[in-house]
Amino acid sequence: MIETRGLRKSFMSRQGREKKTVEAVRGVDLDVAEGEIFGFLGPNGAGKTTTLRMLATLIEPDGGTATIAGADLRRDPGEVRRRIGYVAQGGSTWDDSTAREELVLQSRLYGASKASAQARAARVLEGFQLSEYADRKCKTYSGGQRRRVDIALGIIHEPKVVFLDEPTTGLDPQSRAHMWDEIRRLRAEGMTVFITTHYLDEADALCDRISIMDNGEIVASGTPASLKREISGDVVRVALAVDTIAAAAEALENYKIETYDDSVRLFVEDGATAIPQILRALDAAGVPLGAIELHRPSLDDVFLTKTGRSLRES
Amino acid sequence: MKLLRDTSLIFQRQIQLLLRNPVWIFVGVFQPVMYLLLFAPLLKPALQVGSNAEAYEIFVPGLLVLLAIFGGLFQGFGLIAELRAGVIERSRVTPVSRLALLLGRSLRDVVSLIAQAVIITLLALIFDLRVFIGNLLLAYLMLALISLMTSALSYGVALVVKSEDALAPLMNTVAQPVLLLSGILLPLTYAPGWLQGIADWNPFSWAVDGTRALFRGDLGAPAVWQGLIIMAVLAAAAVGWAAREFARSVR
Ligand SMILES: Nc1ncnc2c1ncn2[C@@H]1O[C@H](COP(=O)(O)OP(=O)(O)OP(=O)(O)O)[C@@H](O)[C@H]1O
Numbered sequence: 001m002i003e004t005r006g007l008r009k010s011f012m013s014r015q016g017r018e019k020k021t022v023e024a025v026r027g028v029d030l031d032v033a034e035g036e037i038f039g040f041l042g043p044n045g046a047g048k049t050t051t052l053r054m055l056a057t058l059i060e061p062d063g064g065t066a067t068i069a070g071a072d073l074r075r076d077p078g079e080v081r082r083r084i085g086y087v088a089q090g091g092s093t094w095d096d097s098t099a100r101e102e103l104v105l106q107s108r109l110y111g112a113s114k115a116s117a118q119a120r121a122a123r124v125l126e127g128f129q130l131s132e133y134a135d136r137k138c139k140t141y142s143g144g145q146r147r148r149v150d151i152a153l154g155i156i157h158e159p160k161v162v163f164l165d166e167p168t169t170g171l172d173p174q175s176r177a178h179m180w181d182e183i184r185r186l187r188a189e190g191m192t193v194f195i196t197t198h199y200l201d202e203a204d205a206l207c208d209r210i211s212i213m214d215n216g217e218i219v220a221s222g223t224p225a226s227l228k229r230e231i232s233g234d235v236v237r238v239a240l241a242v243d244t245i246a247a248a249a250e251a252l253e254n255y256k257i258e259t260y261d262d263s264v265r266l267f268v269e270d271g272a273t274a275i276p277q278i279l280r281a282l283d284a285a286g287v288p289l290g291a292i293e294l295h296r297p298s299l300d301d302v303f304l305t306k307t308g309r310s311l312r313e314s
Numbered sequence: 315m316k317l318l319r320d321t322s323l324i325f326q327r328q329i330q331l332l333l334r335n336p337v338w339i340f341v342g343v344f345q346p347v348m349y350l351l352l353f354a355p356l357l358k359p360a361l362q363v364g365s366n367a368e369a370y371e372i373f374v375p376g377l378l379v380l381l382a383i384f385g386g387l388f389q390g391f392g393l394i395a396e397l398r399a400g401v402i403e404r405s406r407v408t409p410v411s412r413l414a415l416l417l418g419r420s421l422r423d424v425v426s427l428i429a430q431a432v433i434i435t436l437l438a439l440i441f442d443l444r445v446f447i448g449n450l451l452l453a454y455l456m457l458a459l460i461s462l463m464t465s466a467l468s469y470g471v472a473l474v475v476k477s478e479d480a481l482a483p484l485m486n487t488v489a490q491p492v493l494l495l496s497g498i499l500l501p502l503t504y505a506p507g508w509l510q511g512i513a514d515w516n517p518f519s520w521a522v523d524g525t526r527a528l529f530r531g532d533l534g535a536p537a538v539w540q541g542l543i544i545m546a547v548l549a550a551a552a553v554g555w556a557a558r559e560f561a562r563s564v565r
C-alpha cells in the first residue's frame with residue numbers, strides 16, 4: 001500500500017550567522033501492507049514527521065521514490081492527496097469553529113456535495129463519539145476530544161491510507177486506550193493506518209508492524225514480536241542504591257550491561273542460570289541489592305541494541 | 315468549475331468566522347468614523363476650500379484608499395494564526411485548488427472592506443458629500459482591486475516569513491512610505507516638485523488620484539482609467555505570486 005525507496009530530505013537551518021544542513025531523513029525504505037497498522041517508532045528529532053510530511057505531499061523529497069495507494073508521489077501528488085488522509089502532530093482545528101463545521105468543510109474540500117458532506121460528518125461524529133459536542137466551538141474541547149476531531153477530519157473522505165502523526169501524545173492513559181480502539185476500528189473498516197509514536201507500549205500493543213527510526217534512518221523493521229525475538233536471551237534488571245551503581249558495574253563488567261540512576265540492566269543468554277552468578281558477583285563486591293527481576297526483551301532493548309542508546313533517555 | 319466551487323467554499327467559511335466575531339466589525343468601522351468626525355473638520359480651512367462638501371470630496375476617497383491599503387496589508391496576521399493552528403496544512407493535503415485557498419480569503423477581505431466603505435460613504439452623505447452612484451461604484455471597484463492586491467501581498471509575505479514578529483515591521487515599513495507618498499490624507503498639490511516626482515512612482519498615488527476624480531464627478535479624468543489599470547495589473551500579479559506560495563511547501 002505504501003512503498004518507498006531511498007526517501008531523503010535535508011533542511012538548511014540558520015543558527016545565528018552559521019548555516020547548517022540538517023539531514024532529517026537519510027534514505028528511508030518502507031513497505032506497508034494493505035490493512036495493517038504500521039508504526040514508526042523513534043525518539044524526538046528522528047525524522048518521523050518529516051517522512052510523513054513527504055508522504056502526505058506537504059514537502060518535496062530531495063531524493064528517492066514513493067508509491068502510495070498506487071499513486072506515484074513525485075509524478076502525481078494530486079492523486080496521492082485524493083487517496084490519503086493526514087493528521088498533523090500539532091492538530092488542525094480552528095478555535096472558533098465547531099467540529100461539525102470543520103468536518104463538513106473538510107468533506108466538501110474533497111468534493112462531496114453539501115448534503116453528503118453533512119451526512120458523512122454526522123456519521124463520523126457518531127463513530128468517534130463526538131455527537132454530544134459537535135456543535136460546540138473547538139476551543140471548548142478537552143485534549144482527547146480535540147484529538148478525536150483531528151482524526152475524524154483525516155478520515156472523513158474514507159481514504160485508503162491515513163497517516164496519524166503521534167495520535168496519542170499528551171493524552172491521559174484512559175484517552176489513549178480510547179484512541180487505540182478508534183485506530184483499530186479504522187483498520188477494521190479496511191484502512192491502512194500509518195502512525196508515529198515514541199511510546200514503546202503503543203508500538204508494541206497497537207501496531208502490526210513497526211520500523212524503528214533513529215537519526216533519519218530506519219534501524220530495524222518487523223513485527224514487534226519478531227524484533228524482540230531477534231535479541232536472544234533475557235534481560236535482568238537489578239535495583240540498587242544510587243551510590244553503589246559504580247561498584248556494581250565494575251563487579252559485573254563481564255556482562256553486557258546498561259546502568260541507570262537506580263538500577264542496572266544485564267543482557268544474558270539464560271536468566272535462570274545467570275541470576276545466581278550475578279547475585280554472587282555482587283555479594284563478593286559487597287554491593288547490597290534491592291529487587292531483582294527477569295524479563296523478556298522489550299522494544300526498548302531492541303532500540304538499545306541497535307543504537308546503543310535507550311529510547312527512554314533520548 | 316472546481317476553482318469557483320473551492321473559492322466559494324473557502325470564502326463562505328471565512329465570512330462565517332468573520333461574522334461570528336462582531337467586535338471586529340465594530341473596530342473596523344469605529345476608527346474611520348473617528349477620522350471622519352474628528353479629523354475632517356480641520357480640512358476645510360487646511361485645504362482652503364469653500365465648503366464641507368468639497369473637503370469631504372477630497373478627504374473621503376483618501377480615507378477609503380487608506381483603509382483598503384492598511385486593511386489588506388495586515389490580513390497576513392490572521393493567516394499566521396491559521397498556519398499555527400494547522401488549518402492551512404489540513405487544507406493543503408486535500409485536493410483543493412491552491413488559488414482558491416488564497417482567493418477565498420482575499421475575497422472576504424474585499425467584501426469586508428467594501429462593507430466598511432459603504433458605511434463610511436453613507437455617513438459622509440450626512441456631511442453633505444454628494445457623489446454619482448455610477449462613479450461611486452467605479453470607485454468601489456478601485457478599492458476592491460487595491461484591497462485584493464494588498465491582502466494577497468500580505469498573505470504571500472505571511473507564508474514566507476511565517477511569524478508575526480517578522481510580518482509586523484515588514485508591513486509597517488511598506489505601508490509608511492506608501493502612505494506618505496500617495497497624498498492619501500492631504501493631496502500632493504501643494505507638495506514641492508521633487509516630492510511629487512517621487513509620488514509619481516507610487517502606484518497608490520495613481521489610485522488615490524483616480525478615486526478622487528470619481529468622487530469629484532470627473533469620470534473622464536485619465537487618472538481614473540490609469541489608476542484602475544495599474545491596480546488591476548498589480549492585483550493580478552500579487553494574487554499569482556501569493557497563490558504560488560500557497561502551493562509551495564510550507565512549514
Ligand atoms: N523546516 C525545518 N527546518 C529545519 N530543520 C527541520 C525542519 N523540519 C524538521 N527539521 C529537523 O529535522 C529533524 C527531524 O525532525 P522531525 O520533525 O521529522 O522529527 P520527529 O521524529 O517527528 O520528532 P518528534 O518526535 O519530536 O516529533 C530534526 O532535527 C528537526 O530539527
Ligand SMILES: [Mg+2]
Pocket residue numbers: 048049050089165
Ligand atoms: Mg514529529
